[in-house]
Amino acid sequence: MAHSARRDSPELPDFSILKRLARDQLIYLLEQQHEVDKLYKVEHKPVISTSDQLCFLIRPRIQTVKWICDVVNADKVPGKSRRYKIIFTPQKFYACEAVLEEQGIFGDVTIDEWPFYLLPLDDDIISLELPEFFQDNFLAGDQRWVRTAGSALHLLYSLYGPFSKVYGIGRCSKMAYESWREQVEEGEQKARQAEIGNVFLIDRDVDFVTPLCSQVVYEGLVDDIFRIKCGCVEFGPDVTSSDKSVKVMLNSQDKVFSEIRNEHFSNVFGFLSQKARNLQTAYDKRRGMDIKQMKAFVSEELKGLKQEHRLLSLHIGASESIMKKKTKQDFQELLKTEHLLLEGFEIRECISYIEEHINRQVSMVESLRLLCLLSITENGLLPKDYRSLKAQYLQSYGVDHLLTFSNLRQLGLLVEQQPGETLTVMESKVGKLVNDKTAGKLTDAFSSLAKKSNFRALSRKLNLVPKMDEEYDLRVPRDMAYIFSGAYIPLSCKLIEQVLERDGWMGLEEVTRLLNGHEFAVTVDSKGKNDTQRIILVMFLGGCTYSEISALRFLGREKGYKFIVVTTAITNSSRLLEALLGNHV
Amino acid sequence: MAFITASWNPLGDAFYRKTELYEMSWSLRDGLRDSLVAAAPYGGPIALLREPQRRSPSSRPQLEIYSASGGAFASFPWKSGPVVQLGWTVSDELLCIQEDGTVLIYDLFGSFKRHFSMGQEVVQSQVLEAKVFHSPYGTGIAIVTSSSRFTLATNIDDLKLRRLPEVPGLQGKPSCWVVLTQDRQTKVLLSNGPELFILDNTSCTVVCPSGLSPQDGSIVHMSVSFSYKYLALLTDTGHLWTGLSTLQEKLSEVDTKKTTVPKQMLWCRRPKSQQPSVVLMWDRLLLVVGVCNETIQYPIEDPCVLVGEMDGVRIISSSNQELLQEVPLVCQDIFKIASMAPGALLLEAHREYEKSSQKADEYLREIKEQSMLGEAVRQCVEAAGHEYDTNTQKSLMRAASFGKCFLTDFSPDQFVTTCRELRVLNAVRDSSVGLPLTHTQFKQLTLQVLIDRLVYRQFYPLAIEICRYLKIPDYQGVSRVLKHWASCKVQQKDLTDDAIARAVCVKVGDSPGVSYSDIAAKAYECGRAELAIKLLDFEARSGEQVPLLLKMKRSQLALSKAVESGDTDLVYTVVSYLKNEMNRGDFFMTLRNQPVALSLYRQFCKLQEQETLKDLYNQDDDHQELANYYVTASYREKRLEGRLSLLQSAVDEYNKAKNEFAVKATEDEMRLLRFQRKLDDEKGAGLLGLSLQVTMETLLSLGLHKQAEQLYKDFRVPDKRYWWLKLKSLAEKEEWDELEKFSKSKKSPIGYLAFVEVCIKCNNKYEAKKYVSKVTPEQKVKAHLAVGDLEGAADAAIERRNEAEMGAVLSRCSPSNSLVIERLNRARAAIAKNFDSIHTQAPHLDRRTSCCCPFTIKASVCSIAGVIL
Secondary structure: OOOOOOOOOOOOOOOHHHHHHHHHHHHHHHHHHOOOOOOOOOOOOOOOOOOOEEEEEEOOOHHHHHHHHHHHHHHHOOOOOOEEEEEEOOOOOHHHHHHHHHOOOOOOEEEEEOOOOOEEEEOOEEEOOOOHHHHHHHHOOOOOOHHHHHHHHHHHHHHHOOOOEEEEEOHHHHHHHHHHHHHHHHOOOOOOOOOOOEEEEEEHHHOOHHHHOOOOEHHHHHHHHHOOEOOEEEEOHHHHOOOOOEEEEOOOOOHHHHHHOOOEHHHHHHHHHHHHHHHHHHHHOOOOOOHHHHHHHHHHHHHHHHHHHHHHHHHHHHHHHHHHHHOOHHHHHHHHHHHHHHHOOOHHHHHHHHHHHHHOOOOHHHHHHHHHHHHHHOOOEOHHHHHHHHHHHHHHHOOOHHHHHHHHHHHOOOOEOOOOOOOOHHHHHHHHHOOOOHHHHHHHHOHHHHOOOOHHHHHHHHOOOOOOOOOOOOOOOOOHHHHHOOOOOOHHHHHHHHHHHHOOOOOOHHHHHHOOOOEEEEEOOOOOOOOHHHEEEEEEEOOEOHHHHHHHHHHHHHHOOEEEEEEOOEOOHHHHHHOOOHHHO | OHHHHHHEEEEOOEEEEEEEEEEOOOOOOOOOOOEEEEEOOOOOOEEEEEOOOOOOOOOOOEEEEEOOOOOEEEEEEOOOOOEEEEEEOOOOOEEEEEOOOEEEEEOOOOOEEEEEEOOHHHHHOOEEEEEEEEEOOEEEEEEEEOOOOEEEEOOHHHOOEEEOOOOOOOOOOOOEEEEEEEOOEEEEEEEEOOEEEEEOOOOEEEEOOOOOOHHHOOEEEEEEOOOOOEEEEEEOOOEEEEEEOOOOOEEEEEEOOOOOOOOEEEEEOOOOOOOOEEEEEOOOEEEEEEOOOOEEEEEOOOOEEEEEEOOEEEEEEOOEEEEEEEOOHHHHHHHOOOOOOHHHHHHHHHHHHHOOOOHHHHHHHHHHHOOOHHHHHHHHHHHHHHOOOHHHHHHHHHHHHHHHOOOOOOOOHHHHHHHHHHHHHHHHHOOOOOOOOOHHHHHHHOHHHHHHHHHHOOOHHHHHHHHHHOOOOOOOOHHHHHHHHHHHHOOOOOOOHHHHHHHHHHHHOOOOOOOHHHHHHHHHHOOOHHHHHHHHOOOOOHHHHHHHHHHOOOHHHHHHHHHHHOOHHHHHHHHHHHHHHOOHHHHHHHHHOOHHHHHHHHHHHHHHOHHHHHHHHHHHOOHHHHHHHHHHHHHHOOOHHHHHHHHHHHHHHHHHOOOHHHHHHHHHHHHHHHHHHHHHHHHOOOOOOOOHHHHHHHHHHOOOHHHHHHHHHHOOOOHHHHHHHHHHHHHHOOOHHHHHHHHHHOOOOOOOHHHHHHHHHOOOHHHHHHHHOOOOHHHHHHHHHHOOOHHHHHHHHHHHOOHHHHHHHHHHOOHHHHHHHHHHHHHHHHHHHOHHHHHHHOHHHHHHHHHHOOOOOOOOHHHHHHHHO
16 A cells, blocks of 8 residues: 555564464363363343353443352252352452342352453454443442453563553553552563553543544444454355355455455455456466376465465455445545545534435434534534534434433543633533542543544544545555545544654643643653564553554654554444444443 | 580480570469469460469469569459360460350450350369360360360361260260361260270270280370370370371380379470470479480479470470470581581681681682582581570581582572571560461471461561561561551550551551551451541541441531542442431432432433332422423323322422423423324324324324314424325325315415425326426426436526536436437536636535535446355
């Protein structure tokens, strides 16, 4: 893609050790320690099994623990006695034990922990697979996962550290950083060759705009439409053009995918057709071969070609399916509206577009997404619009979304403009209570309520929306904006670029003020090697999108960095908003 | 050095020696007469209870505790019942076994720790005799009662009483008995008249030691060795039988020619000894009987007490203390008269060297010729370890050091270690400390335990000195000592809280591994809460402070510390503790001041305790959240009445929260629910719970236009929404006439392009065309394109002179539409002349459209796929 790519990028560390570690631990835990012979998914339904021991491997979620309580209590009715074992991963929470105790089955179960933190999804993506992190931390203010994030960072540190510098922005990032520092101080330090140079921690609530935009890079599109789960996607019959669904791992092992994942969708077809033609040529070589050559061909090339053929036809199928869904007029209009919102032009038309979107019940989540995007980019809605849009939304999708709106307001995603009012009601109420040093902490806790998005000002300061005096060639991208058709450079990635360039937050004071502060830059270990300095671990607390990963990969190629993305979970607009829907709590 | 061997006595091939350890620093008025004495092995403390049988309350017996050198630790009058036996545990605690079976435990300084009983049965029948024994499981106690029954406890820290089976024919106590530990089982060996029994958990067996003939008489005394491996039996005819404690094998049988029963009989053997022996003590005589049939006799003047050690026997009298032991082999080698062992030669060589005599060289040469210099050094170093006299130690070490100079590849480790260990041993042997450990005992005891014992005796400076000197890691060494010191310091009643806190802080500083919270816990245990809080302030990890704060009922402080620690589990622990401790109101107030804890608790309540959640919001007057709570609850409620009343509560709360919008929305919902219920009853439409939009949709699809209309008016549904809805609904039901009528009912608020598109979607081009003419000029092109009328689209575009629209039409043209293409191209050319003006009008929109339409790519996917599929 980018021809200006620097050739001297350092090599990524090998993360497969994490996978091997996790697998060995799991096998040991299940087979050796608990003699598990069959695996089932934990669901809320009666367990039909004659086995005298049930072993549950779960996340420490109260809901799941309650299901298990039901299973145990159901066994108690006919007087069946079994042994129950609950393995919490990555750790147990006291609240879960409290539930077991309240339900009177604490004595019936034994509890274990499996400290599994990191799942490498690809060479450069590691996920904590904690989608609830976002909701728990940012919506409910429940900080239980912060320590988990700190522990995950510590695990990476002890395997691939020591890190030279740690940068970060956001309250949660700071807490995760502190938790990690604590663990470093408690543990023993081993001198080893660093494989990761710098670390950048960022909270999802620093940048809500990026995950709310429609993704148009191939990998992001696939996630938006087919939903990638743990790096694996299920392509339905419309893609495979047979009556079966196929599960495909999407990572750098897939040679076709790895070449198109970061491409703007408009380039994907060109690439695929070129690839198809190459493949045909390779096949065509068969003609006119003698027996010996044919034998060599079959033994050496054919298998690779067959494999490539299979993948190619899958991705062509997926692309066709995406085309069918997206090339409708609606999608272009939608993109146009999004871009106008990002630029801040013709807002009234955008509002009427959104209104129509709601009225026609195009999609519950999409409408919400546009509303949020409107609110963030405009620093809140005018009271009149706020009411009418909400009323229409409730008419379309039911009054239970009052709770959804309450959640969105709390996160600052969909708010009413309040001219002249600096403190929110909650904050002034809190202010009365506070007269000592905890004041800072309290206001912090409610900062999301008072938070203004300040997107417009940020966009100007950081030049997020490129000037439009010339045509943007998506085949040869100039900057990270290509992931949004050249309309917007993701704020999160821009911050990373700027901080790395300046080696800190110097000169970004205005920006951090607009982002509500909580930025930090700490030198941990000053004697790092030059090459590893360019391997940068970016940790997203609250999830990141595939588009952001693509943008970072682009940035890496341009500047000779290698980025490793660690995230609490892969997210996109639908996942983000579904977590905030109020009607299923 | 002939004088060293002066105190040696030969016994078979071996030598025995008596070394004086201390002049006892105690001053006992009546000596050791009439006293119950217990001295612990490994140079442990000595407990004395004078005249234990004296019972008059006016003169209580005195219990005294001394160090091994006679330094007083404690002395207090004995106020409890008559004591049968005293003993020491492995951790230097004093056990006092009373007649009624109660065992009282005191620490080294005479403070009472706890007590337990040896069983209910003992209370009725007294304890006649008791023995304290040590096994791998800890310290045990065995008693025999006046009903001739034995009871055993193998480990007093994990008390499990075992009552052993009855012994046939036994009246009162047996003539003698010992506790054996064999094969992980504890047994009692006892003799009653001519018979010998082994008692274990289940049975009582008569045994006969191999090689002991019945003519030798009945057994009156027995003794088992330190390691439980050997047994000695003394008969009333004075025969001493020695053998393995399994009774399977005899070592020897010696006739002592003494028919009186000795006061004490103990094994005296060092590990790997060639010549073990048994020491017997009568009033005036100490007899060492070797298995080789020889004996050594020592007269004694004072009453003495023998203490068995692993490598000898300590003899404690009222004036001094001696160690009787077999001379270690290496010492024999070096000091035996005319010994030619390499070590002896080296010692001699060094002595000559000191005298600046050339003989030194001769001796050295002699050793070197046999290439035994290394061995010589090793012997000297080892022997130094076994010597008690510091001068002898020095001369041996100097000789070793001298010999080492002539060796090249000799590892100095052993030399250095021995030097260090000797220094430590000499320090603890000092009479002021009073731990007369031999090197062998020290090795067995380990350094860790030695330091523990020093700490236990409150020799903190010495313990720290030793830790530093031996370079023990802080964690196990200095820090541990400091922790004990601090725990002891906080108990000093004569100092103020401030003074103690300061002293502790100065000494402990931030030594790794010392937990201030542990020290504070100790202070709290001693009833000094204020001091505990002061100490807690020094604790760096806030999480550590929490448990103690909770215990001290400083719950508010505990909560804020927990929050500070960032450990949510800890926060939750405190919260659930507070929940049980406080009344509701206070609990909620506390939470209110801690937002982190509050949100954590809310999360929990949301899933587990809905009612509490409500109370929580109520307490806070958080009407908004309370209303939200009611709305959520209403969706869980199945009955309509219940749901309505919950929604009404929500309305009330929203009103209080001044959220008019929500009030209106909720009221609308209630109205809608009632309406739906009515229609469900009347028509069975199945509407309950649907959103307004879906309700109208359903009504329209059921053909209930009037009711839909009513909703449209009642709920002030925007015209646009209603039109869209009706349009779609009619088209789906293919009621084209109805649709046409509807379109003409008034001017469409959603324009007419929508009509065209919806008709096309329903595959009715004919109907769609009807509405094309009504479309606004801006949308004309789109409308024409939608119905597939290229010419119409071209006309419209040309009329509007819009280049982008023309482009859009062109992109839809296939080569067969050459006429249209031509017309369009011509029109575009004409516009191109006025290009500038148009371009400036909408420059950015142009660019946007070009990059907004990335998907209108001509490459047909199917054709690509066709290549390979």
